[in-house]
Amino acid sequence: MSAKTGEILATTQRPSYNADTKQGLDLKNLKTWNTILYQDQYEPGSTMKVMLLASAIDHGTFPAYNEVYYSNELQVKDATIRDWDVNMGLAEGRYMNIAQGFAYSSNVGMTRLEQKMGNAVWMDYLTRFKFGLPTRFGMGNEAYGGLPGDNYVSQAQSAFGQGISVSQTQMLRAFSAIANDGQMLEPKFISAIYDKKSDTARKSKKEVVGKPVSGSAAQQTRNYMITVGTDPEYGTLYSDGPIIQVPGQNVAVKSGTAQMATDQGYLQGENDYINSVVAMTPAEDPEFIMYVTVQQPEVKFSATSWEELVNPILEDAVALKDELHLTSEAPTLDGVTKETTYKIPSVETLSKELNLKQNLSPGAYSEELRRNLVQPIVLGTGKNIRKMSVDIGSKVKANQQVLLLTEDFDAVPDMYGWTKKNADIFGEWTGIEITYKGSGKKVTKQSVKMNTSLNKTKKITLTLGD
Numbered sequence: 001m002s003a004k005t006g007e008i009l010a011t012t013q014r015p016s017y018n019a020d021t022k023q024g025l026d027l028k029n030l031k032t033w034n035t036i037l038y039q040d041q042y043e044p045g046s047t048m049k050v051m052l053l054a055s056a057i058d059h060g061t062f063p064a065y066n067e068v069y070y071s072n073e074l075q076v077k078d079a080t081i082r083d084w085d086v087n088m089g090l091a092e093g094r095y096m097n098i099a100q101g102f103a104y105s106s107n108v109g110m111t112r113l114e115q116k117m118g119n120a121v122w123m124d125y126l127t128r129f130k131f132g133l134p135t136r137f138g139m140g141n142e143a144y145g146g147l148p149g150d151n152y153v154s155q156a157q158s159a160f161g162q163g164i165s166v167s168q169t170q171m172l173r174a175f176s177a178i179a180n181d182g183q184m185l186e187p188k189f190i191s192a193i194y195d196k197k198s199d200t201a202r203k204s205k206k207e208v209v210g211k212p213v214s215g216s217a218a219q220q221t222r223n224y225m226i227t228v229g230t231d232p233e234y235g236t237l238y239s240d241g242p243i244i245q246v247p248g249q250n251v252a253v254k255s256g257t258a259q260m261a262t263d264q265g266y267l268q269g270e271n272d273y274i275n276s277v278v279a280m281t282p283a284e285d286p287e288f289i290m291y292v293t294v295q296q297p298e299v300k301f302s303a304t305s306w307e308e309l310v311n312p313i314l315e316d317a318v319a320l321k322d323e324l325h326l327t328s329e330a331p332t333l334d335g336v337t338k339e340t341t342y343k344i345p346s347v348e349t350l351s352k353e354l355n356l357k358q359n360l361s362p363g364a365y366s367e368e369l370r371r372n373l374v375q376p377i378v379l380g381t382g383k384n385i386r387k388m389s390v391d392i393g394s395k396v397k398a399n400q401q402v403l404l405l406t407e408d409f410d411a412v413p414d415m416y417g418w419t420k421k422n423a424d425i426f427g428e429w430t431g432i433e434i435t436y437k438g439s440g441k442k443v444t445k446q447s448v449k450m451n452t453s454l455n456k457t458k459k460i461t462l463t464l465g466d
Contacts, residue, residue, distance in 0.1 A: 001172050001175075001176070001187065001288070001289045001290075001291075002287070002288070002289075002324075002326045002327075003176060003179035003180055003280065003286040003287055003288060003289050004180070004206070004287065004326055004327050005185065005188070005205075005206040005326065005327060006173075006176055006185030006186055006187050006188050006206055006207065007187075007188050007189070007191060007204075007326075008037075008172075008187055008188065008189050009288075009317070009324060010313075011037050013035070013036045013037070017033070035139070036168060036293070037167075037168050037169060038134075038135070038137070038139055038142045038143065038167050038168065038169045039141055039142065039143055039167070040143060040167065040168070041143035041144070041145050041146070041165045041166060041167050042165060042166065042258065042260070042274055042293070042295075043161055043162055043163070043164065043165055043166075043258045043259065043260070043261055043274070044161040044164070044166050044171060044256060044258060044274075044276065045160070045161040045162070045256030045257050045258025045259075045273075045274065045276060046105045046107075046110075046160055046161055046254065046255065046256035046257065046258075047161060047171065047254050047255070047256040047276050047277070047278050047291075048158065048159070048160065048161035048164065048166075048256070049102060049105065049110050049159070049160060049161070049254060049256075050174075050175065050178055050221060050225065050254050050278065051125070051126075051129055051174050051178070052110055052113065052114060052122070052159045052160075053102055053110075053113070053221050053224060054177075054178055054212075054213045054217050054218060054221040055117065055121075055122065055125035055212075055213060055217075056113050056114075056116070056117055057213070057216075057217040057220050057221060058125075058212075058213040058214050058217035059117055059121060059125075061113070061116045061117045062098065062113065063097075063098050063116075064097065064098060064099045065097045065098075065099050066097070067097060067098055068095055068096065068097050069095070069096070069097075069098075069101070069108065069109060069112060070093050070094070070095055071083045071086070071093045071094050071095075071096060071101065071104075071106050071108045071109060072086060072092060072093030072108070073086065073093070073108065074108045074111055074112060076111060076115070076152075076153055076156045076157075077152055077153050078153065079153045079156075079157070081107050081108055081111045081156075081157070082107065082108065083104075083106050083107050083108050083109075084105065084107065084257070096109065096234065098112070098113055099224060099227070100231070100233075100234045101113075101234075102224050102227075102228070103224070103227040103228050103231045103234040103235045103236065104234040104235075104236060105160075105228075105236045105254075105255070105256075107160045110159050110160050111156055111157070111159050111160065113159065114156055114158075114159035115156065119152060119155040119156060122155065122158070122159065123147070123148075123155060124450075124451055125212060125213075126147060126158070126164070127147075127450075127451060128210065128212035128213075128414060128450055128451075129173075129174040129177065129184070129212045130170070130173060130174070130184070130209065130210065131145060131147060131164065131166060131170060131174070132144065132145055132146060132147040133145075133170075134167070134169075134170070134363065135167075135169045135170060135173055135186060135187055136363050136366045136367050136370065136376075137169060137186060137187045137188060137189070137367075137370060138188075138189070138190065138367050138370040138371045139189075139367070140364075140367055142167065142169070143167040144167075145164070145165045145166040145167055145170050146164065146165045147164060148163045148164050151163070161256060161258055162258070162259065165261075168291060168293065169187050171278075171291055172187050172289065172291055173185070173186065173187055173209070174212075175278055175280070175289050175291065176289065177210075177211070177212050177213060177218060178213075178218050178221050178222060178252075178280070179218075179222070179252075179280045179286040179289050180218070180286070181215035181218050181219060182211045182212070182213050182214050182215045182217065182218045183208050183211055183416075183417075184208065184209050184210045184211065184212055185206055185207060185208060185209065186206075186207035186208075186209045186370075186375075188204060188206075188207065188370075190204055190370075190371070190373065191203070191204050191329070191330045192204060192329070192330035192333050192373075193340060193372070193373060194333060194336065194340075195340045198338070198340065199336060199338070200336065200338045200339055200340040200341075201330070201333045201336045201338075201339065201340055202339060202340045202342065202372065202373045202398035203329040203330050203333065203339075203373075203398055204329065204330070204373050204398065204399065205329060205398075205399045207375045207399070208416065208417035208442075209417070210414040210416055210417070210450075211414065211416035211417070212414070221252075222252040222280060222283045222284075222286070223252075223283070225252035225253055225254055225280070225283065226250050226251070226252055226253075226283050228253050228254055228255070229242035229243060229244055229245070229251060229253045230242055236255055236303055237253050237254075237255055237277075237303055237306070239303065239304055243303055243304055243306055243307050244277070244279050244306055244307065244310050244311060244314070245311060246281050246282075246311070246314050246315055246318055247315070249281050249282040249283070249318070250281075250282060250283040250284065251279050251280070251281045251282070251283055251314070252279070252280040252281070252283035252286070253277065253278065253279045253280075254277070254278050255275070255276065255277045255303060255306065256274075256275070256276040256277070257273050257274075257275055257276075258273060258274045258275075258276065259272070259273060260272050260273065260274060260295075260296070269296075270300070271296050271297055271298070271299075271300065271301065272296055273295075273296070273301070274293055274294070274295045274296075275293070275294040275295075275297065275301050275305075276291070276292060276293045276294070277291070277292050277306050277310060278290070278291045279291075279310055279314060281314060281318065287318075287321060287326055288314065288317050288318070290310060290313065290314055290317075292306075292309060292310060294309075339397065339398060340398075341395050342372050342373075342374065342395065342396055342398075343393050343394065343395055343396075344374075344388070344390050344391070344392055344393060344394055344396055344402070345368075345392070346392045346393075347359050347360050347365055347385055350365070350368060359384070361383055362378050362382065362383070362384070362385050362404050362406050363378065365385065365404065366378055366404065369402060373398040373399060374396055374398075374399075374400055374402055375399055375400065375401045375402065376401075376402050376403075376404055377401055377402070377403050377404065377413075377418070377422070378404045378406065379403060379404065379405045379406060379409045379413060379426075380405065380406035380407065380408045380409025380410070381406065381408045381409075382406030382407035382408035382409065383406070383407075383408075384406060384407055385404050385405065385406060386405050386406060386407050387403075387404075387405040387429060388402060388403065388404055388405070389401075389402055389403035389404075389421075389422055389425045390402055401418065401419055401422050403422050403425060403426065405429055409454070410453065410454050410455070411450070411451045411452065411453060411454060412446075412448050412449065412450055412451065412452040412453075412454060412457055412460070413426075413450060414446075414450040415443045415446050415460075415462065416443055416444065416445075416446070417442050417443060418442065418443045419441065419442060419443075420436070420441070420442075420443070420462075420464060423443060423462055427460075430454055430457075432454070432457055432458065432459065432460055433458060433459040433460070434459075434460055434461075434462060435459065435460075435461045435462070436461070436462050436463075436464055437461060437462070437463045437464070438463050438464045438465055439464055439465075440464040440465040440466045441464070441466060442464065442465065442466065443462045443463070443464060444463050444464065444465035445462070445463035445465075446460055446461070446462050446463075447459075447460055447461040447462070448460045
């Protein structure tokens with residue numbers, strides 16, 4: 001994925017089949033094939049520690065090198081948390097600080113970090129990263145994932161990616177905030193829509209969907225991710241040098257090994273795990289985010305296995321950087337200067353056109369807007385759209401933000417990246433007084449935190465910038 005725009009540059013999965021020839025399909029035992037990118041959900045494991053670390057730094061509760069602990073085990077209510085090397089019988093534990101604990105992928109250390117923040121704060125950050133909500137990036141039938149719920153132990157264990165479920169697109173969305181200095185981007189796969197008859201086009205720009213952590217917190221997180229591959233004593237992706245590497249670049253990395261949950265509990269087979277890794281390069285100012293999951297490999301999987309899976313692709317991506325046009329808008333359509341018209345459809349009309357028995361949900365309607373390069377912002381979790389910031393039938397430009405108000409809206413949203421016009425509309429709808437500081441086209445800061453009760457909010461001051 002392009003770290004600068006959120007565009008998914010390439011995706012693949014194995015096993016697979018040829019859609020034209022049906023080669024690879026067992027036609028006698030045909031099963032439903034899911035696109036792993038957005039239709040499968042799973043427990044992510046230790047790659048979730050990237051978001052935990054960023055949250056702790058942002059919250060001001062990351063002790064880095066100032067707190068040393070023994071990594072044998074940690075009791076959380078009725079659950080005993082142990083590190084991977086202790087579980088495997090390789091060690092009885094060791095002394096390390098929290099920064100080293102991140103490089104070592106210490107469950108004990110990261111749970112201590114989560115407990116220092118507190119469950120409520122960590123749950124708040126998970127919602128800032130939009131976990132539990134599908135990306136609605138335009139493909140349909142997307143997995144929702146799920147937050148830990150009210151169980152205290154599950155909330156604590158989600159710090160190391162257990163008791164929480166995600167899709168790959170949700171993880172990519174969250175990783176984009178770490179790679180893009182706090183700005184979280186909507187994953188996208190459409191760079192432009194061209195109308196040959198009218199010689200017009202709609203060209204896609206990046207869509208900012210929030211800022212869960214500060215730029216400084218994101219930058220520091222990437223620096224600690226570098227140590228995962230460079231620390232010879234604690235780095236879990238170090239073996240006589242960085243396992244994942246791109247010549248001439250520092251690479252921010254984190255790996256994970258997640259158990260596989262079933263209705264009867266976790267699978268216990270030797271290879272019944274989902275192995276995963278994320279890499280951002282160059283770490284100082286990432287251009288690429290690569291995320292890979294390997295479920296139940298047929299042979300024993302180790303950290304060094306990532307070398308042959310990840311390095312060739314990253315090296316090719318960096319070599320092809322100029323040809324991939326990471327930040328430009330559909331360069332093949334540079335000669336097309338007129339924009340294709342798009343009129344906002346009503347939910348009722350669109351539902352009838354799609355032969356649906358019920359009206360589209362706000363989420364499904366959002367997907368339709370994104371397929372036409374409109375940027376929807378859904379307010380609330382209701383099943384129906386009550387108001388829209390534009391009139392039905394009105395023409396909207398490509399990349400224009402449109403607010404969709406549902407009937408279940410009770411918390412202050414993340415307004416980062418909103419236009420001043422939409423902020424004013426939000427104020428009209430809620431009765432909240434909106435005041436401004438600075439000048440610019442977009443909101444860069446808000447005086448009231450996301451998830452604050454709307455009923456308790458009378459005034460919000462927004463800082464504008466570019």
